[in-house]
Amino acid sequence: MHHETVTGVLLGVNIDHVATIRRARGTRYPEPIQAALVAEQAGADSITLHLREDRRHIQERDVELLCGILQTRMNLEMAATREMGAIACRVTPADCCLVPERREELTTEGGLDVVAQRDHLRDFCAQLAEAGVRVSLFIDAEPAQIEAAQAIGAPVIEIHTGHYADAVSPVARAVELERIRRAVDLGRSLGLQVNAGHGLDYHNVKAIAAIPGVRELNIGHSIVARAIFSGLDGAVRDMKAVIDAACAADPRPGVTSPARGA
Ligand SMILES: CC(=O)[C@@H](O)[C@H](O)COP(=O)(O)O
Numbered sequence: 001m002h003h004e005t006v007t008g009v010l011l012g013v014n015i016d017h018v019a020t021i022r023r024a025r026g027t028r029y030p031e032p033i034q035a036a037l038v039a040e041q042a043g044a045d046s047i048t049l050h051l052r053e054d055r056r057h058i059q060e061r062d063v064e065l066l067c068g069i070l071q072t073r074m075n076l077e078m079a080a081t082r083e084m085g086a087i088a089c090r091v092t093p094a095d096c097c098l099v100p101e102r103r104e105e106l107t108t109e110g111g112l113d114v115v116a117q118r119d120h121l122r123d124f125c126a127q128l129a130e131a132g133v134r135v136s137l138f139i140d141a142e143p144a145q146i147e148a149a150q151a152i153g154a155p156v157i158e159i160h161t162g163h164y165a166d167a168v169s170p171v172a173r174a175v176e177l178e179r180i181r182r183a184v185d186l187g188r189s190l191g192l193q194v195n196a197g198h199g200l201d202y203h204n205v206k207a208i209a210a211i212p213g214v215r216e217l218n219i220g221h222s223i224v225a226r227a228i229f230s231g232l233d234g235a236v237r238d239m240k241a242v243i244d245a246a247c248a249a250d251p252r253p254g255v256t257s258p259a260r261g262a
């Protein structure tokens with residue numbers, strides 16, 4: 001695999017909640033494809049979308065159309081089910097992030113239990129890798145989960161930042177931040193690419209972006225929310241600027257990462 005030395009933290013823009021608004025009225029608008037293209041033009045490094053089993057926002061048609069037109073990368077989030085495996089192998093996004101799903105949840109509540117599902121996930125990752133899809137596992141900042149992810153051959157992990165984002169006191173937030181820092185260190189020491197995401201906004205993202213070794217942040221809800229007032233282009237540019245400033249404030253040596261596509 002070709003490697004390049006890269007610095008800074010990449011931004012994956014999650015467009016799910018553009019589709020949530022479309023779904024609210026069963027209209028043709030707003031169009032998530034348009035959102036993805038605007039986000040790319042505004043500097044998004046990749047486009048993330050979560051095809052949920054219940055299809056509450058993103059639809060299969062969105063995934064299919066986008067795969068043919070993105071100029072950056074598609075990061076398809078999905079559960080590790082037979083149905084989703086077939087879709088991913090047919091569409092072959094650049095990246096596929098495996099996430100846990102509960103039908104009743106308002107949003108993703110935690111990371112995958114890789115330790116408990118080791119055999120299933122090993123086979124699932126191998127199937128996707130065979131199809132040329134890079135697999136990422138969305139996990140909590142727990143050493144056992146990170147070690148299991150590496151052991152089953154996942155090249156990338158995404159640390160779930162929801163507990164950090166939801167922490168109500170400064171002390172609780174500091175504890176969660178420290179857990180994430182240690183998780184990033186461990187993941188990097190095991191040779192994994194370490195991404196992070198969930199619940200990040202224009203304020204809480206700063207401390208996460210400043211953690212040495214974090215490669216990509218996937219952010220959706222706060223960007224789509226800001227887009228209501230600033231437009232999507234401005235909302236993406238603002239997030240990029242906040243992330244870049246946080247990295248610059250805490251300079252770190254470049255990390256080696258697989259080369260990105262066009
Ligand atoms: C896996 C993850 O953290 C996000 O993609 C999240 O799933 C966004 O979609 P929902 O708001 O439907 O949970």
Ligand SMILES: NCC(=O)COP(=O)(O)O
Nearest residue numbers: 014197198199218220221
């Ligand atoms: N994987 C996290 C993601 O894609 C975006 O989550 P959120 O910013 O919508 O909470």
